[in-house]
Amino acid sequence: MKTFKRSSLMIFYLLALFLTIPKPAFAMHIMEGFLPAGWAAFWALATLPFLILGIRSLNKLSSYNPKIKMLLGLVGAFAFVLSALKIPSVTGSCSHPTGVGLGAIMFGPTVMTVLGIIVLLFQALLLAHGGLSTLGANAFSMAVAGPLVAYGIFKGTQKLGAPQWLSVFLGAGLGNLFTYVVTSVQLSLAFPSGTGGVMASFSKFASVFAVTQIPLAVSEGLLTVLVLNLLSTYAREELGQLHFSISPKEARL
Amino acid sequence: MSRTQTGHSNNFLMKNLLLLALVVALAVIPLFISKGADFGGADGKAEALISEINPGYTPWFESIWEPPSGEIESLLFAVQAALGAGVIGYCLGYFKGRKKRGD
Numbered sequence: 001m002k003t004f005k006r007s008s009l010m011i012f013y014l015l016a017l018f019l020t021i022p023k024p025a026f027a028m029h030i031m032e033g034f035l036p037a038g039w040a041a042f043w044a045l046a047t048l049p050f051l052i053l054g055i056r057s058l059n060k061l062s063s064y065n066p067k068i069k070m071l072l073g074l075v076g077a078f079a080f081v082l083s084a085l086k087i088p089s090v091t092g093s094c095s096h097p098t099g100v101g102l103g104a105i106m107f108g109p110t111v112m113t114v115l116g117i118i119v120l121l122f123q124a125l126l127l128a129h130g131g132l133s134t135l136g137a138n139a140f141s142m143a144v145a146g147p148l149v150a151y152g153i154f155k156g157t158q159k160l161g162a163p164q165w166l167s168v169f170l171g172a173g174l175g176n177l178f179t180y181v182v183t184s185v186q187l188s189l190a191f192p193s194g195t196g197g198v199m200a201s202f203s204k205f206a207s208v209f210a211v212t213q214i215p216l217a218v219s220e221g222l223l224t225v226l227v228l229n230l231l232s233t234y235a236r237e238e239l240g241q242l243h244f245s246i247s248p249k250e251a252r253l
Numbered sequence: 254m255s256r257t258q259t260g261h262s263n264n265f266l267m268k269n270l271l272l273l274a275l276v277v278a279l280a281v282i283p284l285f286i287s288k289g290a291d292f293g294g295a296d297g298k299a300e301a302l303i304s305e306i307n308p309g310y311t312p313w314f315e316s317i318w319e320p321p322s323g324e325i326e327s328l329l330f331a332v333q334a335a336l337g338a339g340v341i342g343y344c345l346g347y348f349k350g351r352k353k354r355g356d
Contacts, residue, residue, distance in 0.1 A: 033312030074344040081337030088283045092290025128319040208298045226272040234348035
């Protein structure tokens, strides 16, 4: 009787444990093991050249003065903070900003490939958020495509004569949004719908992410403007030294 | 500090505070708009979609380590945010202090 009681307690305990253990969430990144091996390898290879370029430009930056390195730490920390903040959105689900736009605008997109991968590794190893097998794919969306779009939009709108704060806002916001477009593409390529193929899958996956992501993209844009506002007041000299320099005077809102 | 300078820095502060307020509003408003929603991650939904499109798919790789509980997971998320915020605060504080000294 006693052993029966004990074993039923044990079963109850295991059941409770099973129910309360968080299921691996793939939130905004693709969850561990959820991309077929072929695609996982494909995206890892696609990320590799950007990673190499990024390491090169980081090496170049290290010859600059130590204050520039401090700014580098700041943009890395910005991505670190923002990707930890899961924020509620209008759709009734949560998602998080990526924070890679700031660094892409200041240092160029490939530098953020390196820093973004560090953030993704941290989350994959310690938080079971994203994963090692899907690191390449997640890196491609968040640390390659997002920064490229942020940088491109920033430069493009600058050429068109937009005020600098607007370019920063649009660059960071659209970079964030595009990250999730790429995630949706990756998922729909790996899981084409039986009836409508890749396109049908894409519209399904995109509808999960897109609306949720819009307010977060706006938030990310606003926060990026805020930080550049502060930097262009306090670190004007360093911003002027950057290769991808923005004119510090105009950067202020 | 001259009068115009004070006016200018007040303006600067106001704009930055306004930006922060907007970000907070964007996070708070959804709580009222979608009352009663579960506010889970967009994750679960996408996961459900995968099994809908391809019911036979099973993940081929498992996380090496998972936070043993929701509390520990949120602890680690908080640590991540705190570390980042610390570095940002240190850098901004450094630059601000330097500018003040230089003025």
